[in-house]
Amino acid sequence: MNEPRLVPAPISIAFSEADLDKEAYEREYQSLSESDDDPISQWLKLAKARGETSESDPVLLNLMVELHRKIDALEAFLKNETPKRVSLTTQAEVDSIGFEHFKLKEALLETGKVYYGRLEMPVHPKRDVGVFFEAQSDTLAKFIRIHERDEKEWASYMTARERVQIRELKERNN
Numbered sequence: 001m002n003e004p005r006l007v008p009a010p011i012s013i014a015f016s017e018a019d020l021d022k023e024a025y026e027r028e029y030q031s032l033s034e035s036d037d038d039p040i041s042q043w044l045k046l047a048k049a050r051g052e053t054s055e056s057d058p059v060l061l062n063l064m065v066e067l068h069r070k071i072d073a074l075e076a077f078l079k080n081e082t083p084k085r086v087s088l089t090t091q092a093e094v095d096s097i098g099f100e101h102f103k104l105k106e107a108l109l110e111t112g113k114v115y116y117g118r119l120e121m122p123v124h125p126k127r128d129v130g131v132f133f134e135a136q137s138d139t140l141a142k143f144i145r146i147h148e149r150d151e152k153e154w155a156s157y158m159t160a161r162e163r164v165q166i167r168e169l170k171e172r173n174n
Helices: 022-033 039-049 058-078 148-173
Strands: 007-017 090-097 101-104 114-121 127-135 140-146
Touching: 007 101, 007 148, 022 114, 022 127, 039 058, 090 148, 114 148, 127 148, 140 148
Parallel strands: none
Antiparallel strands: 007 090, 007 114, 090 101, 101 140, 114 127, 127 140
């Protein structure tokens, strides 16, 4: 097996063997992919479809939507409402990431086993990403299921981490 190209990334993951509760993990995986389908997002999609946003500044519009989400999150916090998430058995730190892989800091995986995990993506807006992955070794994992939108964000984050690494190398060499 060729070793994938990986770059350091400070991400956390919670995971469990996929066989422990397939139905619950599948349900959460699907609900996390629809997390942008809150009422404000649905309204925005409809407004875009009707052409009502053509005169609007897209950056300002996205910032307003995010501000609305923050207010909703604050309201949920004040009401002591927490998002319902399935319980996962293991919490771990990711050492490095690739376009289809990630590597854990500690040897917690069993080669060949399939796991369900929840990654904490450090992008704007911060959110959890549901993934199914297979252990390639005791630390290396390969995605076997990730939603298309999440895959794009993952690739963007990976590219940004590569740029940071290149910048740091240039600064050290100067």
